[in-house]
Amino acid sequence: DQQVKQNSPSLSVQEGRISILNCDYTNSMFDYFLWYKKYPAEGPTFLISISSIKDKNEDGRFTVFLNKSAKHLSLHIVPSQPGDSAVYFCAASENNYGQNFVFGPGTRLSVLP
Amino acid sequence: GAVVSQHPSRVICKSGTSVKIECRSLDFQATTMFWYRQFPKKSLMLMATSNEGSKATYEQGVEKDKFLINHASLTLSTLTVTSAHPEDSSFYICSARAISGRSRDTQYFGPGTRLTVL
Numbered sequence: 001d002q003q004v005k006q007n008s009p010s011l012s013v014q015e016g017r018i019s020i021l022n023c024d025y026t027n028s029m030f031d032y033f034l035w036y037k038k039y040p041a042e043g044p045t046f047l048i049s050i051s052s053i054k055d056k057n058e059d060g061r062f063t064v065f066l067n068k069s070a071k072h073l074s075l076h077i078v079p080s081q082p083g084d085s086a087v088y089f090c091a092a093s094e095n096n097y098g099q100n101f102v103f104g105p106g107t108r109l110s111v112l113p
Numbered sequence: 114g115a116v117v118s119q120h121p122s123r124v125i126c127k128s129g130t131s132v133k134i135e136c137r138s139l140d141f142q143a144t145t146m147f148w149y150r151q152f153p154k155k156s157l158m159l160m161a162t163s164n165e166g167s168k169a170t171y172e173q174g175v176e177k178d179k180f181l182i183n184h185a186s187l188t189l190s191t192l193t194v195t196s197a198h199p200e201d202s203s204f205y206i207c208s209a210r211a212i213s214g215r216s217r218d219t220q221y222f223g224p225g226t227r228l229t230v231l
Contacts, residue, residue, distance in 0.1 A: 041204065041225065042224055044157070046220075105156040
């Protein structure tokens with residue numbers, strides 16, 4: 001059973017518009033969430049994180065929203081740029097240090113010029 | 114930010130040979146390192162969790178005798194693919210998570226190693 005889900009395998013957005021990537025989780029013990037960006041043939045790069053005590057975290061063009069009651073988080077990228085085209089992974093962890101984050105299957109974002 | 118390196122970045126070997134991949138945390142100590150495998154157009158698949166000074170914990174379906182993991186120090190973990198076969202061809206990625214007090218440090222990834230077994 002997949003604990004972290006990203007139901008959209010792909011998303012296309014026009015340059016300058018907002019990209020919204022969604023992530024759902026089933027484990028109510030998850031309390032820390034991250035978003036990673038991955039280009040082909042490279043390791044994932046950390047983008048932004050959010051703790052369960054917050055419902056929003058912003059860093060430049062990237063904002064993550066967390067809805068704990070719905071077990072849902074989303075990553076907003078605005079304005080979207082062609083260089084944002086990549087695969088985005090959502091990841092979550094419980095309050096257990098040293099353990100692996102559980103990753104979603106990823107969403108491929110294509111930003112069209 | 115924290116830097117994790119992997120060596121080599123790309124390796125081509127003959128079937129039946131063994132290949133060692135190194136993962137290093139360059140500017141922090143990593144008590145725990147993770148090894149992933151990524152198939153084309155697929156998500157990351159966790160292979161094993163490596164803790165410094167102890168045996169690695171392998172995920173279900175991953176052969177521990179096939180994929181040998183050693184976490185010799187707080188900055189180095191190695192993955193050895195033994196008797197490699199063409200089906201082992203894949204993109205292998207390591208990551209490291211630093212624990213400092215009560216902070217929730219991020220898991221940092223290496224750049225990956227492309228293994229091609231002929």
